[in-house]
Amino acid sequence: MAPKVREGDAVVALSGKWISWAHTAMAYSAFIGALVTGLALHYQKIVENEYYGYPQEWFPSVSATIGDRYPERTVFQFFIAMTSGPRLLLVSLWYILTARPNTSLPKIIAGVGVFRTLSCGGWTYVTSTDDHGWHDIFMISYLVATLPWTLGCLALSPNNPKAVKYRKILAGSFFGTLVPLVYYFIQHKVHKVPGAYTIYAFYEWALVLFDVGFDAVTALDFDGFELIVRDVKGSSRGKTQQVADAVLEKEKGKPIGNIFGAQFLWVNALDAAADVYNGFVFWSMLTSLGLTVWYFPLWHMGISGYEVMVMCTVSPFLLVNASIRSLIIQKVRLVHLLSLSGLLAYLTETPEYRLFSVAFGVSMSCLAWAATWYAERSQLPRLESRILAWSIGLVASSVAKFAFRTNNPIWPIMHAENGGWNKMGLLLAALAIARSTRTVTDNRGAIDPADRPKTSPFLAGLGLAGLLFGLHSLLSDSSTMILWVWEGFPVRGPIAANGVLTIAAMAVGILGGIFFKGPLSNWINLLLAGVGAFIVTSHHNWFGYTGALLLAVTLMALTTPLVTSAVRHGPMTFGLGFLIYNILVLAHVWVVAYAFVPGGPLMREHTDWVMTATVVFLGAGVYASPRAESITTKRTRSGKAAPSRFVSYYTYVLLAIQLVALATSYLRFPTNDYVPYHAKDKVITAGIWTIHFSLDNDMWSSERRMRDLIKELEIDVIGLLESDLQRIIMGNRDSTQYLAEDLGMYVDYGPGPDKHTWGSALLSKFPIMNSTHHLLPSPMGELAPAIHATLDAYGELVDVVVFHSGQEEDAEDRRLQSEYLAELMKRSPRPLILMSYLVTKPNEGVYNTYVGEKSGMKDIDQSDWDRWCEYILYKGIRRSGYARVSRSTITDTELQVGKFVVGQPESSDEQMNEEQVPEGLRFPSLFRGQGVRDHRYHVFDEPRYFV
Numbered sequence: 001m002a003p004k005v006r007e008g009d010a011v012v013a014l015s016g017k018w019i020s021w022a023h024t025a026m027a028y029s030a031f032i033g034a035l036v037t038g039l040a041l042h043y044q045k046i047v048e049n050e051y052y053g054y055p056q057e058w059f060p061s062v063s064a065t066i067g068d069r070y071p072e073r074t075v076f077q078f079f080i081a082m083t084s085g086p087r088l089l090l091v092s093l094w095y096i097l098t099a100r101p102n103t104s105l106p107k108i109i110a111g112v113g114v115f116r117t118l119s120c121g122g123w124t125y126v127t128s129t130d131d132h133g134w135h136d137i138f139m140i141s142y143l144v145a146t147l148p149w150t151l152g153c154l155a156l157s158p159n160n161p162k163a164v165k166y167r168k169i170l171a172g173s174f175f176g177t178l179v180p181l182v183y184y185f186i187q188h189k190v191h192k193v194p195g196a197y198t199i200y201a202f203y204e205w206a207l208v209l210f211d212v213g214f215d216a217v218t219a220l221d222f223d224g225f226e227l228i229v230r231d232v233k234g235s236s237r238g239k240t241q242q243v244a245d246a247v248l249e250k251e252k253g254k255p256i257g258n259i260f261g262a263q264f265l266w267v268n269a270l271d272a273a274a275d276v277y278n279g280f281v282f283w284s285m286l287t288s289l290g291l292t293v294w295y296f297p298l299w300h301m302g303i304s305g306y307e308v309m310v311m312c313t314v315s316p317f318l319l320v321n322a323s324i325r326s327l328i329i330q331k332v333r334l335v336h337l338l339s340l341s342g343l344l345a346y347l348t349e350t351p352e353y354r355l356f357s358v359a360f361g362v363s364m365s366c367l368a369w370a371a372t373w374y375a376e377r378s379q380l381p382r383l384e385s386r387i388l389a390w391s392i393g394l395v396a397s398s399v400a401k402f403a404f405r406t407n408n409p410i411w412p413i414m415h416a417e418n419g420g421w422n423k424m425g426l427l428l429a430a431l432a433i434a435r436s437t438r439t440v441t442d443n444r445g446a447i448d449p450a451d452r453p454k455t456s457p458f459l460a461g462l463g464l465a466g467l468l469f470g471l472h473s474l475l476s477d478s479s480t481m482i483l484w485v486w487e488g489f490p491v492r493g494p495i496a497a498n499g500v501l502t503i504a505a506m507a508v509g510i511l512g513g514i515f516f517k518g519p520l521s522n523w524i525n526l527l528l529a530g531v532g533a534f535i536v537t538s539h540h541n542w543f544g545y546t547g548a549l550l551l552a553v554t555l556m557a558l559t560t561p562l563v564t565s566a567v568r569h570g571p572m573t574f575g576l577g578f579l580i581y582n583i584l585v586l587a588h589v590w591v592v593a594y595a596f597v598p599g600g601p602l603m604r605e606h607t608d609w610v611m612t613a614t615v616v617f618l619g620a621g622v623y624a625s626p627r628a629e630s631i632t633t634k635r636t637r638s639g640k641a642a643p644s645r646f647v648s649y650y651t652y653v654l655l656a657i658q659l660v661a662l663a664t665s666y667l668r669f670p671t672n673d674y675v676p677y678h679a680k681d682k683v684i685t686a687g688i689w690t691i692h693f694s695l696d697n698d699m700w701s702s703e704r705r706m707r708d709l710i711k712e713l714e715i716d717v718i719g720l721l722e723s724d725l726q727r728i729i730m731g732n733r734d735s736t737q738y739l740a741e742d743l744g745m746y747v748d749y750g751p752g753p754d755k756h757t758w759g760s761a762l763l764s765k766f767p768i769m770n771s772t773h774h775l776l777p778s779p780m781g782e783l784a785p786a787i788h789a790t791l792d793a794y795g796e797l798v799d800v801v802v803f804h805s806g807q808e809e810d811a812e813d814r815r816l817q818s819e820y821l822a823e824l825m826k827r828s829p830r831p832l833i834l835m836s837y838l839v840t841k842p843n844e845g846v847y848n849t850y851v852g853e854k855s856g857m858k859d860i861d862q863s864d865w866d867r868w869c870e871y872i873l874y875k876g877i878r879r880s881g882y883a884r885v886s887r888s889t890i891t892d893t894e895l896q897v898g899k900f901v902v903g904q905p906e907s908s909d910e911q912m913n914e915e916q917v918p919e920g921l922r923f924p925s926l927f928r929g930q931g932v933r934d935h936r937y938h939v940f941d942e943p944r945y946f947v
Contacts, residue, residue, distance in 0.1 A: 016225025030079030279393015317575030463621010464577030509556025719802030724759025
C-alpha cells in the first residue's frame with residue numbers, strides 16, 4: 001500500500017518547469033552541437049550542394065549538418081536520445097494540465113505529441129542513406145503533425161497572458177518562415193540561383209529555433225507543477241479558463257461559437273466523413289463520364305453518337321413529378337447504391353458497356369443528391385451540412401488526383417494493373433452510403449413563406465449550371481489553372497506541386513462560405529469571381545495564378561448559397577441546372593474541337609466567351625438567391641434555434657484533407673537532379689510519340705505502359721503529342737506529371753488548355769534552360785502547337801523542337817506552318833533536333849520545306865520511305881542511330897527514336913552493323929525479334945546505325 005502523503009509533504013520536489021528547460025537544453029544541444037562540430041571538421045563539405053559549393057554557398061542546411069557525416073551525426077543522435085525522456089514528460093504534463101471532463105481535444109493533442117516524438121526518432125535514426133523512403137515518411141509525418149500540435153496547444157493554453165503571447169509570436173514566426181523557406185528552396189532547386197541554398201539554410205535553422213522555442217514556453221505553465229507529482233494550483237482539474245473557452249465565450253451566439261462550442265463526438269465525426277466520402281464518389285463519377293464518352297469520338301475521329309450520354313446528368317428532371325419525387329426521397333439509399341454502378345464499371349472490359357454503366361451511375365448520383373438536398377429544404381442546418389459534404393467531396397477528389405498525379409484511383413479507366421484502387425473505393429462507398437443514409441429524411445417540410453423565392457427557377461438554374469461548370473472545369477484538378485498560366489522555362493509561375501495552393505484556396509472558400517453569409521457576401525464573391533476569371537484568362541505566370549486562386553475561393557464560397565437557392569426554387573431547377581451545365585460543357589469542347597463538330601468555327605478559340613458565360617450565369621444565380629439572413633441563424637418549424645454545430649466536423653474533415661495535400665506536395669516537389677542514361681558517351685536518345693490522350697485501345701489509362709516503354713528504350717528527351725488532357729471530356733488530367741516524376745525528367749507541358757490545341761509536351765533528362773511556346777499559322781484547321789527549347793546537354797547548349805502540324809485536309813495550313821517552322825529552325829545557331837508530326841510523305845510536298853536549304857535540317861533516315869506522320873530531323877549534331885518501335889495497344893501511333901552524340905559533327909548516311917557500334921550508343925536488345933509486351937523494332941525489324 002502506497003504511503004499517504006499529506007498536503008505540504010514531499011519526498012522529492014521538482015518544479016515542472018525544469019522538464020521544459022531540460023527538453024529545451026537537450027534539443028538545442030543536439031542541433032547546435034552538430035552544427036559546431038560540422039563547421040569545425042567538415043565546413044566545405046557540408047556547405048556544398050548538388051549545384052554549388054564554397055564560396056557561393058557558405059552556410060550549411062540543417063539536413064546537411066545532421067546527416068550522414070561522423071561525428072556530427074553521432075552528436076545529434078546522442079542529444080536527441082537525451083531529449084526523448086523530457087519530451088515525453090512534457091507531453092504528459094501538458095495533458096495533465098489541459099485535461100478536463102467532456103472534451104476529447106486534450107487527448108487528441110497528447111496523441112499528436114507522442115506521434116511527433118516517435119516520428120522525430122524515425123527521421124533521426126533512419127537517415128536518407130539508410131532508407132530514403134522511410135526517412136521522408138518520418139520527416140513528412142513530423143512536419144504535418146506540427147500544425148495540429150501548434151494549433152492545439154494554442155487553443156488549450158491556460159489563460160496565462162505571458163505564455164499565450166510567446167506562443168503566438170513563436171507559432172506565427174514558425175509558419176511565417178515557411179513562405180521565404182519555400183521561395184528560396186525553389187530558387188535553389190528550380191532556378192539554381194547561387195547562394196539561394198545558404199539563405200534557405202538560415203530559414204531552416206530558424207524553423208528549428210522556433211519549433212523548440214514554442215515547446216519551451218511550457219515552462220511558464222508548468223511552474224505550477226511539482227513532481228512528486230503534486231498540483232499546487234488545481235490546474236489539472238480543469239478549473240482554469242483556457243484560451244479556447246475565452247474565444248467561445250466571446251463568440252457565443254455567433255457562427256464560430258455555434259460551430260465549435262459543442263462537445264466533440266466521434267460518432268458525429270464518422271457521419272461527417274461518410275457524407276464527405278459520398279460527395280467524393282459523386283465527383284469521381286461525374287469527372288469520369290467525360291473520359292468514357294471521349295474515347296468514342298477519339299477513335300471515330302468525329303462525332304460517334306455516344307456523346308448523347310453526357311445528357312444522363314439531367315435525371316433530376318424526374319423530381320418534377322410529385323409521386324416519383326416522394327418515392328426517390330424515401331428510397332434515396334437505394335438510389336445511392338444504384339449509382340455505384342459507376343464504380344463497378346471497371347469490371348466491364350467492353351468500352352461501350354463501361355460507358356453505359358458509368359452513365360447510369362452518374363444519372364443515379366445526380367438524382368440522389370438533388371433529392372437529398374430537396375428533402376432537407378425545411379431543415380436548413382441539415383441542408384447546409386449536405387452541401388458542405390458535397391463541396392468538400394470535390395476537394396477530396398482534387399486531392400486524390402493530386403496524390404495520384406491527376407488520375408482518380410477509382411475511375412473506370414483505372415484498374416489494379418495501372419494503379420487503380422477500385423475495390424477499396426467501392427467498399428468505402430458502400431459503407432459511406434449505409435452510414436450517411438441510415439435515416440429517412442422527412443420531406444414534408446415547407447419553406448417559410450417569408451423566404452419563398454421571388455424569381456424564376458430558370459435564373460436559379462443558370463446559377464447552378466455556372467457553379468457546376470466552374471467547379472468541374474477549373475477545380476476538379478489542382479493543376480488545371482496552373483497549366484492555364486504556364487509559359488515554359490525559365491519557371492516564372494507555379495508548377496504542378498504548387499497545386500496544394502489551389503486546394504488550400506478551395507478550403508478557404510468553403511470556410512468563408514460558412515462564416516460570411518448573406519446577400520452582400522454573395523455579391524462580393526461574384527465580383528471577385530469576375531475579377532479572378534479575367535486575370536486567369538488574360539494573364540500568365542504568378543500574376544495569372546492569383547486570379548486562379550481568387551476564382552477558387554469565390555466559387556467554393558458561392559456553393560452553399562447557389563445550391564440553397566436551387567432548393568428553394570423547386571426540383572425543376574436541378575434539371576435545368578444540369579441541362580445548361582451540359583451546354584457549357586459542349587461549348588467548352590467546341591472551342592478546341594471546332595474542326596470536327598458542326599458549328600465549330602463559331603466557337604473557335606473562344607474560351608473567353610465560355611468564361612464570361614460562366615460568370616454571368618453565376619450572377620443570375622446570386623440574383624435569384626434568397627435575400628434572407630444566413631441559414632445558420634434561422635429557426636426550424638418547431639421554433640427552436642438550430643445552430644449548425646455539426647459543421648465543425650466537416651471543418652475537421654476538411655483540415656485533415658488539407659494535411660494530406662500538404663504532405664503530397666512535399667513528396668511531389670521535383671528534385672531536379674536527373675541524369676541521362678549514357679552520360680559517359682555524351683549521348684542524347686530522343687523520341688517522338690503521339691500518345692492519343694493517354695487512353696489505350698481498350699479505354700484504360702496508359703501512363704504506366706508508356707513509362708515502361710520510355711524507360712526501357714532509355715530515352716533522354718521525348719516529345720509527346722496529343723497530350724493536353726485538361727478538359728472535362730478528358731478528365732482534366734496531365735499525363736506528363738506522372739511520366740516526368742516517375743522517370744526523373746524535366747517537363748515543359750507546352751501550350752496550356754487556354755491555347756486551344758490538342759497539346760505538345762517535352763520531357764528531358766537534361767536541364768531546360770529556356771523554352772518558348774508557338775502557335776503556328778492555322779487559318780482553316782486546328783491549331784498547330786510547337787515548343788522550342790534549349791537544353792544543357794553535357795555542358796553544351798542543344799535546341800529541340802516538338803511540333804504537331806495541321807491535318808491532311810488543310811493543305812494551306814500545312815504550307816504556312818512548314819514555312820514558319822523552317823524559318824524558326826534556320827535561325828537557331830545551335831545544334832537542333834526536331835521531333836514532329838508532319839503529315840507528309842518523304843521527299844514530297846512540304847517535306848522539302850522542313851528538310852533542306854530552307855530549314856538547314858536533315859532527315860534522320862532519308863531512305864525510310866514508309867512514313868507519314870512522325871519524323872525526326874536534325875542539324876549540327878552527329879546522328880548515330882534510328883529505330884521505330886511498335887505501339888502495342890497503347891495508342892494508334894508508333895514510337896520513333898534517334899540517338900545523337902553531343903560535340904561531334906554531322907555524320908554520313910552510310911550505315912554500319914551493330915557490332916561496330918560502341919555499347920553506349922546501341923539501342924536495347926530487348927525489342928529485337930518478338931520484343932516484349934508487343935513492343936518490337938518494326939518496319940525494318942532492327943535499329944539502324946550510321947557511320
